[in-house]
Amino acid sequence: MRFTERVAVVVGAGQGGIGAAIVRRFASEGARVLACDKDTLRLEALRSETGEAASTVRFHPMDVGRSEDIRRMVETALGAFGKIDILVNCAGISPKKQFLEYTEADWDAVQNINLKGAFLCARAVAEPMMAEKYGRIVMLSSSSWRNGGVAGGIPYGASKAGIIGLTRSLARALGPHGITVNAIAPGPTLTALTQNWLPDRAKEVVAQVPMGRLGRPEDTAAAAVFLASDDASYITGVCLDVNGGIVMG
Ligand SMILES: NC(=O)c1ccc[n+]([C@@H]2O[C@H](COP(=O)([O-])OP(=O)(O)OC[C@H]3O[C@@H](n4cnc5c(N)ncnc54)[C@H](O)[C@@H]3O)[C@@H](O)[C@H]2O)c1
Numbered sequence: 001m002r003f004t005e006r007v008a009v010v011v012g013a014g015q016g017g018i019g020a021a022i023v024r025r026f027a028s029e030g031a032r033v034l035a036c037d038k039d040t041l042r043l044e045a046l047r048s049e050t051g052e053a054a055s056t057v058r059f060h061p062m063d064v065g066r067s068e069d070i071r072r073m074v075e076t077a078l079g080a081f082g083k084i085d086i087l088v089n090c091a092g093i094s095p096k097k098q099f100l101e102y103t104e105a106d107w108d109a110v111q112n113i114n115l116k117g118a119f120l121c122a123r124a125v126a127e128p129m130m131a132e133k134y135g136r137i138v139m140l141s142s143s144s145w146r147n148g149g150v151a152g153g154i155p156y157g158a159s160k161a162g163i164i165g166l167t168r169s170l171a172r173a174l175g176p177h178g179i180t181v182n183a184i185a186p187g188p189t190l191t192a193l194t195q196n197w198l199p200d201r202a203k204e205v206v207a208q209v210p211m212g213r214l215g216r217p218e219d220t221a222a223a224a225v226f227l228a229s230d231d232a233s234y235i236t237g238v239c240l241d242v243n244g245g246i247v248m249g
Pocket of ligand 1: 011012013014015016017018019036037038039062063064065089090091092093113140141142143185186187188189190191192193194
């Protein structure tokens, strides 16, 4: 129960993937959690699933592409719990196309959610965290930024490399305020985000993974709670690979 004194905001928890696993893990370790997503239907499913922990988990519909929604999310967390100690930003989209098929609108949509959304969320929680002189920000990158990119996901690959630069710069800016900023780069993990390609290529992908299996949302959740914990108080600006060895940095 290492998070009994802590308040976590988890963005992108609605589709039952990595964000939802992080919410479950925080709740099981005593944190008070604001679980956020634009998918309200699946947030409802998470709400009923968290059962006993539900009293410490609140659910908040929002669109990470809208700064007004992010402002309201922070107000909601502060109103419900009085402070924000931890932000984990899992919101992401990954439209798959050939390079020449991507439109400017596709590019903008991906950067808006995956990268600008991460910046806006970090900016919105930084002030209350600075007031407490304590904070943990965890960003979601991807193993694709290490392995040379994603030919079938150009805007996504760019956004996830951007997350690394954002993480490092924020780590420098916020360290003096007692706030750590780290990223996690998961390897291929079966979730709603990957269901349009990973099941068909699972055998081929697993063959490249020294640990011999695909990632599970719980693998990344374990890394996220570690980076959000006091055990990681002297770790900032890193990207933690959670990929079974498919790419080694
Ligand atoms: N699954 C993988 O293989 C994998 C690998 C590397 C990185 N990641 C990253 O992990 C994170 C979580 O992905 P996941 O695999 O759990 O997929 P997921 O689809 O379960 O999670 C992404 C979440 O973001 C939410 N979201 C999308 N647009 C939003 C918006 N505008 N506002 C609010 N929420 C929005 C979705 O509803 C969803 O709940 C993503 O950032 C993804 O890029 C996933």
